[in-house]
Amino acid sequence: MKMQISSFVTSGLTALMVGLIGAPAAQALEITLPQETATLKPSTMPGYQLALRNCTACHSAQYMQTQPPLSHEWWEGEVKKMKKAYGALIPDADMSAIADYMSATYGPGKGADEANAKSTASASAKK
Numbered sequence: 005m006k007m008q009i010s011s012f013v014t015s016g017l018t019a020l021m022v023g024l025i026g027a028p029a030a031q032a033l034e035i036t037l038p039q040e041t042a043t044l045k046p047s048t049m050p051g052y053q054l055a056l057r058n059c060t061a062c063h064s065a066q067y068m069q070t071q072p073p074l075s076h077e078w079w080e081g082e083v084k085k086m087k088k089a090y091g092a093l094i095p096d097a098d099m100s101a102i103a104d105y106m107s108a109t110y111g112p113g114k115g116a117d118e119a120n121a122k123s124t125a126s127a128s129a130k131k
C-alpha cells in the first residue's frame with residue numbers, strides 16, 4: 005500500500021514537471037510577429053539594405069513607417085537629421101540611396117497611381 009502511494013505521488017510529480025517545463029516552450033512557438041509593420045518593406049533598391057543596417061538601431065521600422073507620404077526631399081533631410089542631430093552612423097555615400105528607398109516605399113511613391121488619381125479627381129471636382 006505504501007509503495008503504491010509513493011509511486012502515485014512520483015508519477016504525479018513527473019507529470020507536473022513535464023507540464024511546467026513543456027507548456028511555455030509550446031506556447032513560445034505560437035507567437036507570430038506582425039511582419040508587415042515590424043520590418044521595412046523588402047525591396048530590390050540598394051537603399052533597402054542600407055536602411056535596414058543604418059536606421060533600425062535606435063527605433064523600430066514601424067516608427068519610420070508611421071509618417072505621412074512625404075517627399076524625397078523630406079526623407080533626405082530626415083536621414084541628415086538622424087546623422088547630425090541624433091548621431092546615427094550613416095556613411096555620407098549611403099544617404100541618398102536610403103532617401104530613395106524611403107520615399108519610394110513610404111513617400112508619395114507608395115501607391116503613387118492611387119494618390120495621383122485621387123488628387124486629379126479632387127482637383128477637377130473643385131473647379
Ligand code: HEC
Binds near residue numbers: 102
Ligand atoms: C542614433 C540613433 C538613430 C538612428 C541610427 C536613426 N534614428 Fe531616426 N530617430 C532617432 C531619434 C532620437 C528620433 C526622435 C525620436 C522622438 O522624437 O521621440 C528619431 C526619429 C525618426 C523619425 C520620426 C520623425 C522625426 O523626425 O522625429 C523618422 C522618420 C526617422 N527617425 C527615420 C530614420 C531613418 C530613415 C534612419 C536611417 C537613415 C534613422 N531614423 C536612423 C534616432 C535615430
